[in-house]
Amino acid sequence: MAPSTDLDTLPAFATLQALSHQVPDLTDPALLTPDRLQSLRSHSAGFDLFYATQRVDESILAALQALADQGGVIEQFLAMKKGAVMNRIEGWPSENRQVLHTACRDVFGAPHAPEATGQTEAELKKLADFLDDLDQGRLTNEQGQPFTDMIQVGIGGSDLGPRALYLALAAYSRQGRQIHFIANVDPDDGLAVLKGLDLSRTLVNVVSKSGTTLETLTNEELVKAAFIQAGLDPARHFLAVTGQGSPMDDPAKYLRSFYIYDYIGGRYSATSMVGGVMLGFALGAENFREILHGARDMDRAAEERESRRNVPLLLALLGIWNRNFLHRETLAILPYSQGLCRFTAHLQQCDMESNGKSCNRQGKPLFYQTGPVVWGEPGTNGQHAFYQLMHQGTAVIPAEFIGFRANQYDGDILVKKTTSQEKLTANLLAQSLALALGRQHDNPNRFFAGNRPNSLLMADRLTPYSMGALLALYEAKIVFQGFLWNINSFDQEGVQLGKILASRLLDHMAGQQEDAQYDGSGTDALGWALMQIAGLTKS
């Protein structure tokens, strides 16, 4: 595996810094030509990437390729897929694990990490048997009726990716099957879902890799209480997806149990059983395999060294260009597809939890920027909300647009000679060009500076296959950037501190009569004081 070195020590870093003093001007009519649109595009596993509207030229692209080569990103990616222990910080206590989410979909040919892929195959078989038992009427409710609904209880990686995928593919749902999600420990999240559901025909899929997450265990109890109150036996309705040996690894308590393995990180787990059980129930086993197939094809495409033939790598390099050389703080991900309404939220976790780091893989502080703030909403809704700032605000916000040539459902209509899908794609292309080109105007209020860099990802249609490919595209993009920044993209120590403080406050709340006289010092005392000031203590 290539050595992990800081980005600013790679020779191409200095080249790119020099090039960043004279970046191409996208508002120059001689620059953004049909020829440029034609030549600055790339293709991997069903997705085109159009990037003529990025502030790059041939020298910048060559230097970015050199950066990828010098950083050994493809060697590191291959090592990751083969099971190298990459989730670690040298010389410091860390998770010290392999990173093998790609093994979840490496089931269609010679696998890179046969042992991990073998475990995936065993879980897929268990899932196929479970789905078959439901279809054949071997698994029914107390009255012999089929199950129609499933509640997925989980949070973070056990919620965002699976939920984004379900919403993206709900158009392909099996007749009469519906999924609901409970993530937040806010009781209103769970109670709102439970209201109006026929629990007798509902399965509950409790998903927690650790089996210890406060929100998930609390929500499991909330839902269980509702089942018991309705006279139903939770053991006939509840499923578990958890880590081997976790406190939830107790098959006697659940109708069926599935495993997520140690080497699959939560935010990279949507194609494991974390997403698989719910997606298999909703869409059928075949559609779930199609998701895996698309992801596998993109994983393979991401092994290509030449960035202009590797969309995830190219997108990663363009992101590094905008972040480290043009110093852009945020990245808007803007899907022109209603199905992708929660995909940006998933990427927000996958990207920001992976690359929101400030020490390198040797535990040393970093002196360059790492992950940007990722945000966004589906278009065209966003156009009527925050695009004003993107076009005319003082911050320059790079954007990644995602679009499809065809929509998912039948029944589109013609209004003024165009379909709704045509209206959607026309807006998508128009925004990409408008941000780049800007507009000259005497009236300063109607002047658009342009030079807002953006890329456009396009596929034919949002299907299980293309959704799998898109998910894997972004996962690979994120890990490529992490390799270049020389950070560990696979841990999440930054979420611990708040959790620890919250559990101390809960201790206070649980025993607050006795704690009323608490006169401790430091953070505990401050927490207790804040609770009192905020009016959250029982008087």
Ligand code: G6Q
């Ligand atoms: C993701 C994180 C985190 C995790 C949740 C849920 O990479 O590790 O978001 O997925 O905290 O954890 P459990 O699945 O263990 O409940």
